Amino acid sequence: NAGVMQNPRHLVRRRGQEARLRCSPMKGHSHVYWYRQLPEEGLKFMVYLQKENIIDESGMPKERFSAEFPKEGPSILRIQQVVRGDSAAYFCASSPLPGEGYGYTFGSGTRLTVV
Amino acid sequence: GQNIDQPTEMTATEGAIVQINCTYQTSGFNGLFWYQQHAGEAPTFLSYNVLDGLEEKGRFSSFLSRSKGYSYLLLKELQMKDSASYLCAVSSNDYKLSFGAGTTVTVRA
Numbered sequence: 001n002a003g004v005m006q007n008p009r010h011l012v013r014r015r016g017q018e019a020r021l022r023c024s025p026m027k028g029h030s031h032v033y034w035y036r037q038l039p040e041e042g043l044k045f046m047v048y049l050q051k052e053n054i055i056d057e058s059g060m061p062k063e064r065f066s067a068e069f070p071k072e073g074p075s076i077l078r079i080q081q082v083v084r085g086d087s088a089a090y091f092c093a094s095s096p097l098p099g100e101g102y103g104y105t106f107g108s109g110t111r112l113t114v115v
Numbered sequence: 116g117q118n119i120d121q122p123t124e125m126t127a128t129e130g131a132i133v134q135i136n137c138t139y140q141t142s143g144f145n146g147l148f149w150y151q152q153h154a155g156e157a158p159t160f161l162s163y164n165v166l167d168g169l170e171e172k173g174r175f176s177s178f179l180s181r182s183k184g185y186s187y188l189l190l191k192e193l194q195m196k197d198s199a200s201y202l203c204a205v206s207s208n209d210y211k212l213s214f215g216a217g218t219t220v221t222v223r224a
Contacts, residue, residue: 003157004157031210033210035212035214040216041216042119042202042204042213042214042215042216042217043158043202043204043212043214044214045211045212045213048210048211055210056210056211091157091158095210098209098210104148104160104212105160106150106157106158106159107157108155108156108157109157
């Protein structure tokens with residue numbers, strides 16, 4: 001029973017390029033959450049998605065960031081025209097049901113470095 | 116807004132006990148979580164408290180006082196593998212977690 005799979009583990013992008021981060025939830029989990037962890041800071045909520053729906057994107061920056069969770073395939077967090085400040089670890093978590101916070105399973109994260 | 120405070124670092128000796136405190140001020144409360152995170156790895160769930168009191172699970176225990184906005188994680192019989200970052204997180208609704216910056220625990224022989 002594979003856990004939450006994120007890829008790539010490490011991603012280097014030049015300023016102005018696009019970054020695509022992928023997250024495959026645990027089998028049977030249809031709820032996906034993205035968090036960002038900046039150096040020396042706690043994990044910050046970005047977005048909550050169910051299949052084909054964005055439920056809460058209150059933590060997403062208004063520009064350049066978008067997320068999707070299509071009917072088929074992984075959830076994607078997309079960052080357009082990356083800047084140095086986007087360098088962080090991006091974690092995805094999944095759960096079987098909403099309100100099951102104790103059921104969160106986190107992936108190992110994607111470490112984005114913008115040069 | 117959410118404000119969650121925990122110490123930045125703690126050091127303890129193998130076999131000892133360490134208590135990591137967490138204080139919080141949040142606009143809603145739906146439970147408090149502790150996660151363990153080794154460097155470069157995923158946070159892993161340790162404990163969940165929603166009612167006041169102590170929850171014990173093996174060498175780890177977690178305590179909650181909702182009236183004081185306070186929790187602690189107690190690690191007993193410390194082992195070298197317990198060296199990690201410990202994250203306190205509060206759920207303000209059904210799904211959103213607000214995390215503290217984490218406490219890095221170093222276990223020395």
